[in-house]
Amino acid sequence: MTKNPYQTTPAIIQEIIEESPLIRTLRVKLETPIPFKTGQFIELTIPNVGEGPFTPSSSHYTTDWMEITIMKTGFVTEYVHKTKVGDRIGIRGPYGTCYPIDKWKGKDVLIMGGGVGMAPTRSLFLTLLHDLDNYRSVTFLMGAKTPNDMIYKYLIDDWKKIDKVHIVRSVDRVPEGETWSENVCLITKLLDKINLDPRGVPVVVCGPPVMMKFGTFDLLKHGFSEENIYLSMEKKMYCGIGQCRHCVFGEYYACKDGPVFTYDKVKNEENIWE
Amino acid sequence: MIVNVSHLYSFLKRIQSERLGGFDVVILPERTENGNLFYTRMDGEKNIEIDSYRAVDPLKSLFYFPREQILPDKNKLVKRLVLGVKNCDLTALDILDKAMINSDFVDPVYQSWRENTTIVSADCTEISDSCHCNLVDGKPFADKGYDVNLSNIGSDYVIKTGSSKGEEFVELLRKYIPISDDHADDREKVRELRKKTMRRLEAQNSDFVRSGDYFLLKNADIQKWKDESKSCVGCGGCTNICPTCYCLILNDETLSKDFVKVRSYDSCQTNGYARVAGGASPRPKMYERFRNRYLCKLTIMKENFGRLGCTGCGRCIDVCPGKIDFREVISRIMKSPKTQECNHD
Numbered sequence: 001m002t003k004n005p006y007q008t009t010p011a012i013i014q015e016i017i018e019e020s021p022l023i024r025t026l027r028v029k030l031e032t033p034i035p036f037k038t039g040q041f042i043e044l045t046i047p048n049v050g051e052g053p054f055t056p057s058s059s060h061y062t063t064d065w066m067e068i069t070i071m072k073t074g075f076v077t078e079y080v081h082k083t084k085v086g087d088r089i090g091i092r093g094p095y096g097t098c099y100p101i102d103k104w105k106g107k108d109v110l111i112m113g114g115g116v117g118m119a120p121t122r123s124l125f126l127t128l129l130h131d132l133d134n135y136r137s138v139t140f141l142m143g144a145k146t147p148n149d150m151i152y153k154y155l156i157d158d159w160k161k162i163d164k165v166h167i168v169r170s171v172d173r174v175p176e177g178e179t180w181s182e183n184v185c186l187i188t189k190l191l192d193k194i195n196l197d198p199r200g201v202p203v204v205v206c207g208p209p210v211m212m213k214f215g216t217f218d219l220l221k222h223g224f225s226e227e228n229i230y231l232s233m234e235k236k237m238y239c240g241i242g243q244c245r246h247c248v249f250g251e252y253y254a255c256k257d258g259p260v261f262t263y264d265k266v267k268n269e270e271n272i273w274e
Numbered sequence: 275m276i277v278n279v280s281h282l283y284s285f286l287k288r289i290q291s292e293r294l295g296g297f298d299v300v301i302l303p304e305r306t307e308n309g310n311l312f313y314t315r316m317d318g319e320k321n322i323e324i325d326s327y328r329a330v331d332p333l334k335s336l337f338y339f340p341r342e343q344i345l346p347d348k349n350k351l352v353k354r355l356v357l358g359v360k361n362c363d364l365t366a367l368d369i370l371d372k373a374m375i376n377s378d379f380v381d382p383v384y385q386s387w388r389e390n391t392t393i394v395s396a397d398c399t400e401i402s403d404s405c406h407c408n409l410v411d412g413k414p415f416a417d418k419g420y421d422v423n424l425s426n427i428g429s430d431y432v433i434k435t436g437s438s439k440g441e442e443f444v445e446l447l448r449k450y451i452p453i454s455d456d457h458a459d460d461r462e463k464v465r466e467l468r469k470k471t472m473r474r475l476e477a478q479n480s481d482f483v484r485s486g487d488y489f490l491l492k493n494a495d496i497q498k499w500k501d502e503s504k505s506c507v508g509c510g511g512c513t514n515i516c517p518t519c520y521c522l523i524l525n526d527e528t529l530s531k532d533f534v535k536v537r538s539y540d541s542c543q544t545n546g547y548a549r550v551a552g553g554a555s556p557r558p559k560m561y562e563r564f565r566n567r568y569l570c571k572l573t574i575m576k577e578n579f580g581r582l583g584c585t586g587c588g589r590c591i592d593v594c595p596g597k598i599d600f601r602e603v604i605s606r607i608m609k610s611p612k613t614q615e616c617n618h619d
Contacts, residue, residue, distance in 0.1 A: 005379035008533040047528035074551030271556040
């Protein structure tokens with residue numbers, strides 16, 4: 001008999017890292033490992049509550065455990081934020097397409113992660129670090145609303161020490177009582193601060209819809225090309241396998257044709273930024 | 275092959291009561307007191323109508339339940355014989371087959387219902403006011419997709435088989451009731467009756483725009499959609515009763531060690547349908563969701579499955595509390611000058 005497409009693998013929460021007031025990272029140990037390629041997503045189940053699509057934030061070379069960074073923003077994620085170490089959750093997948101990192105060998109790679117969009121892009125970043133010799137350089141632009149919303153702070157110092165890796169961070173604003181010594185601007189403005197020849201450079205953009213939209217427009221202005229801009233389409237990927245149709249836009253299913261699309265593929269579809 | 279109508283009907287009763295051929299249940303359309311046809315478990319010969327036109331409930335409801343546990347999946351061990359299926363529903367089933375049983379995944383529950391059901395289609399001998407298969411590449415009779423097809427020619431049915439399951443069923447018939455060979459004049463009668471029904475459909479729908487240029491709907495003036503959707507209340511009746519709509523909600527009902535998933539119908543007409551966590555929605559306005567349904571049926575499904583997602587059954591017209599007629603909406607929008615202008619782009 002063929003495998004039930006909704007078969008869910010049990011996973012135990014080993015560690016919880018509170019990244020920001022609204023974002024936490026779960027490190028989970030799966031009963032049987034789920035190998036994935038960076039860019040692919042999984043469906044995470046909170047038993048008797050529901051499930052939602054998330055992209056792992058750990059490298060695809062990490063197989064002993066999986067890390068998933070999740071923002072409290074809706075029904076299921078509210079329960080994600082109530083979980084405790086030792087809780088049993090479910091994971092099925094992986095689904096969708098992956099970043100074509102093999103095509104990027106020898107190139108400069110630019111990553112833009114805004115807000116919780118830093119989570120899936122961290123998976124890519126860590127995967128690229130694993131084979132850093134393959135790339136000319138890796139630039140990771142990280143943006144958050146305020147310093148308190150900036151995630152993965154505890155990893156930055158180590159990342160900055162790595163040769164060929166550039167980390168540039170910004171926050172939109174610094175509220176009273178918070179401190180920040182780096183850039184205060186929209187993440188899209190960081191493009192002015194980096195020194196990259198845009199020709200042939202793959203750019204990965206993940207973040208809230210408004211950042212994806214204006215980020216893409218700014219990238220085009222800076223000379224990056226449509227077919228090199230990789231966008232994570234935020235659609236309601238309910239089933240993950242192309243059955244439920246919630247994520248259909250135009251002729252595409254975000255879940256199986258994506259969730260990562262190059263801009264040239266989707267630019268003519270309606271409402272891609274919503 | 276030919277079988278006598280009354281022989282067949284009384285035999286169907288025996289199939290169910292004596293479990294002949296291993297069938298546990300015989301399901302066919304029955305005319306209720308208020309005049310509607312509903313698929314129902316056979317209970318005597320009274321009020322059953324294999325011919326006529328399509329039942330109120332879509333065939334999908336026998337294969338893809340409004341609410342069904344999908345994990346863990348259990349094999350459906352009930353063997354069913356479904357009769358009186360119309361071509362609009364068979365065509366719709368072809369779309370569901372492609373959506374549920376494909377190279378990406380198999381919906382095990384749907385597949386199990388499909389495998390354990392023998393489908394006997396029948397030519398339409400009547401049409402309802404909302405029937406419009408002729409507008410959307412359809413016909414009021416089937417020439418594929420069935421296990422067995424019955425064409426009523428008065429006191430007899432002309433039988434055709436379309437699968438090994440169908441041949442098994444005819445073998446079963448042969449064991450108990452007389453089956454004779456059909457002749458040229460029987461086949462001629464079938465052709466004539468089919469033509470007659472088709473002519474009635476053509477006459478009924480002569481004012482409406484037929485498929486061919488439906489792809490132009492994508493370009494139509496948004497204001498037209500706003501106008502057309504004014505009486506839409508977004509109840510989702512049209513999508514629930516549509517034989518090709520299969521959008522689902524997945525619920526997790528895990529209470530113990532094993533994960534339990536239940537799927538139920540969803541409707542793109544509701545506001546929450548495509549809304550993502552955090553509140554963003556690609557179609558927050560009613561007219562956008564209204565338009566989405568037409569485009570899904572008439573352009574997107576065509577790209578996904580190679581055929582229109584509307585099979586012309588007209589159920590969405592009958593069910594609509596806002597009295598919205600699918601055919602009229604398409605025709606008005608297709609005929610609007612702006613839609614046609616795009617043709618020349």
